[in-house]
Amino acid sequence: MNTLLVLSGLLLFVMVLVGGRQGAAAFLSLWLNFGCLFLAILLVALQFSPLLVALVLGILMLALIIFVGQDDLLVTQTAFFAAVLVLVVLLVLMVPVEYWAAVQGFGLEDSDTLEGLSLLVGIDFVKVSIATAVLSTLGAIAEAAMAVAAGLSALLRQHPAISTRRLFHAGLTTGQRIIGTTFNTLFFGFFGGFLGLFIWFVNLQYTLGELLNNKVLIAEVLLVLFALLGVVLTVPLTALVMAKRVGYQRKKAA
Amino acid sequence: MRWKRYWQWGLLLLGLVVVVATRYNAPLYQQPLIQVTATQTLHQTTTQDEFHNRDRQSTQQVSGRLLNGSRRGQTVQARNTYTASSALDQRYRKGQQVFVSLTNHGVQLKDLKRDTVVLGLLYLVVAVVLLLLRWPGLLALVSVVANFALFFCAIELDLMWHSTGFLTLFGVLALLFTGITLRLVLGRTRQMLVVFLATVSGTGLAMGLSALTLALTQHQGLYFESVAYVTQVAPQPLFLAATLLGSLGAVMDQATDIVAALFTLKTDQPTISAAALFQAGRQVGRTIMGPLINVLLLIFVAEAFPLAVLLLRNGNSWGYTFDMTMSLGLAQSLISGIGIVLTVPLTSFFASRLFVRQPKH
Known part of the structure; x- marks a missing residue:
């Protein structure tokens, strides 16, 4: 039996057992996201623009993570709007930084993997590196936006007449609460993947100077930093979107 | 309260100085470094591999000033071949700092110096965390750094x-x-x-x-x-x-x-x-x-x-x-x-x- 099939069967089983209908929806959203990621890779391989593919499929994936299986529209719509906003802001930062750092494609450490492959494939790998950065941070942005929006929605239920200014500040406080654990999710998530690479570096006794300029390492570090920055920016932007939205609704009702 | 604010701005300024200083830290490196002063494209060819992928290969002449070592200040020339897709190579531009190796046969370009960009982005992240999330944000960063140090120790132990x-x-x-x-x-x-x-x-x-x-x-x-x-x-x-x-x-x-x-x-x-x-x-x-x-x-x-x-x-x-x-x-x-x-x-x-x-x- 295929291991991946058994593992996903096991995951579906525990998800439904613990989460019921919501668990099944989460399982569906996981596979739809994987499908989108695979589609993004296929499209780029077919020479569609990596930036356009990342932006369009990225927004679709944000929607999948945020809307599938969640019921509270105030939370999901606010989170989605804020997440798209963060994605656009990040993209504006990612493009110049990735060009400046020139960490696209592969490094000397990848020589074994690249053996026998043609590298002259006519696809701009700097753009591929930007697309990778966008896609790998999406999940973290969506999750943080949901957490802040959910916290504020709960606050609004308790104090329906709270001022939009105080709502915004409550959003920042919620952000302070979640930031520690979210940073750890990202840290461990990325560093689990770097384990082999780090053993390689220590084993071959790279110096600090070499590490600070190493193409493969810096590529990975930039991914982590973008993800951290994405999460931090999500906090005030979600709070802002929520405050504006509530303010607008009140004005309309008055 | 006021003292605390000065402390914060002082920290931010110090960070900025460190980032800018990496543009001038070439003497700290053992490996020779140049700063590119001029580039000139020598020739370009269109390539096609066995899978009919088209790409463009270019050769550029790179002139640069040595930033460290005994020949510091001298201008050297080197050639660089790069492709449009840049999977394992790159085009160099004026102003970039590049590691080189100096041999009897001439100068070879090795790799781009990347410490400024990575420390710059790190600085941006820390600054945004401090300004937006204050103390809890800083604590979150501290736990990341502590875990990172532990991670490194474990790898050292593993190799031992x-x-x-x-x-x-x-x-x-x-x-x-x-x-x-x-x-x-x-x-x-x-x-x-x-x-x-x-x-x-x-x-x-x-x-x-x-x-x-x-x-x-x-x-x-x-x-x-x-x-x-x-x-x-x-x-x-x-x-x-x-x-x-x-x-x-x-x-x-x-x-x-x-x-x-x-x-x-x-x-x-x-x-x-x-x-x-x-x-x-x-x-x-x-x-x-x-x-x-x-x-x-x-x-x-x-x-x-x-x-x-x-x-x-x-x-x-x-x-x-x-x-x-x-x-x-x-x-x-x-x-x-x-x-x-x-x-x-x-x-x-x-x-x-x-x-x-x-x-x-």
């Missing part, structure tokens, strides 16, 4: 022991990580105890189940030969250790969120029963688990992007490309997912036991 007991070492490391991180985020509280118990048992259970599944299915469909950067550790333990560490943060995140919600609930309603608390915990957990698993999926699988594109352009099938670049990342996501889901009832159970005082008989 020649990777005997590799999985045990990283199992112990995972326990330490959990303890230190939770101590920093939650302090020494009853909540921390609940999260710790839930994280350890949830992750342990998921890893056990997965190891069992891997053994029973004889890891069919997983291609351990595709694990990158393998040195002295065999690919399979490396994969398991990477999965263990990768899921740890998300599992803690999940457990912390549930415990925080249940603690608030218990404070609001001190007489709440253990069963009601357990149900409430499940309710909170099931809304968070979906997004959290997606966070890990995207981290684990998006990294395959460049290699997957390259394999597809080299005429490989979708199936082969999936096997070689994504099967392991997907397996990691599924295993982490199982851990995250199992943590929901476990956290709720431990919280309902430890938060509700048992009636005395």
Whole structure:
């Protein structure tokens, strides 16, 4: 039996057992996201623009993570709007930084993997590196936006007449609460993947100077930093979107 | 209060100075460095490989001023060949600082100096964290740095022991990580105890189940030969250790969120029963688990992007490309997912036991 099939069967089983209908929806959203990621890779391989593919499929994936299986529209719509906003802001930062750092494609450490492959494939790998950065941070942005929006929605239920200014500040406080654990999710998530690479570096006794300029390492570090920055920016932007939205609704009702 | 503000601005300014200084730190490097003063494209050719991929190869003449060593200040010339796709090479531009090697035959361009850009972005992240999230944000960064240091020590230890007991070492490391991180985020509280118990048992259970599944299915469909950067550790333990560490943060995140919600609930309603608390915990957990698993999926699988594109352009099938670049990342996501889901009832159970005082008989 295929291991991946058994593992996903096991995951579906525990998800439904613990989460019921919501668990099944989460399982569906996981596979739809994987499908989108695979589609993004296929499209780029077919020479569609990596930036356009990342932006369009990225927004679709944000929607999948945020809307599938969640019921509270105030939370999901606010989170989605804020997440798209963060994605656009990040993209504006990612493009110049990735060009400046020139960490696209592969490094000397990848020589074994690249053996026998043609590298002259006519696809701009700097753009591929930007697309990778966008896609790998999406999940973290969506999750943080949901957490802040959910916290504020709960606050609004308790104090329906709270001022939009105080709502915004409550959003920042919620952000302070979640930031520690979210940073750890990202840290461990990325560093689990770097384990082999780090053993390689220590084993071959790279110096600090070499590490600070190493193409493969810096590529990975930039991914982590973008993800951290994405999460931090999500906090005030979600709070802002929520405050504006509530303010607008009140004005309309008055 | 005022002093605190000065302190903050001082810190921000100091950081900026450090970032700018990396443009002038060439004397600190052993390897010769140049700053590119002029470039000139010599010739360009259009290439076509056996899979009919078209690309453009260019050769440029790079002039640069040496920034360190005994020949500091001298201008040298070198040639650089780059492609439009730049998978393993790059075009150099005026103003860039580049590592070179000086030999009797001339100057060879090695690699771009990247410390300024990485420290610059790091500085931006720290500054934004400090300005927006203040003290809790700083504490979160401190826990990341502490874990990073521990991570490095563990790798040193592993090399000293020649990777005997590799999985045990990283199992112990995972326990330490959990303890230190939770101590920093939650302090020494009853909540921390609940999260710790839930994280350890949830992750342990998921890893056990997965190891069992891997053994029973004889890891069919997983291609351990595709694990990158393998040195002295065999690919399979490396994969398991990477999965263990990768899921740890998300599992803690999940457990912390549930415990925080249940603690608030218990404070609001001190007489709440253990069963009601357990149900409430499940309710909170099931809304968070979906997004959290997606966070890990995207981290684990998006990294395959460049290699997957390259394999597809080299005429490989979708199936082969999936096997070689994504099967392991997907397996990691599924295993982490199982851990995250199992943590929901476990956290709720431990919280309902430890938060509700048992009636005395």
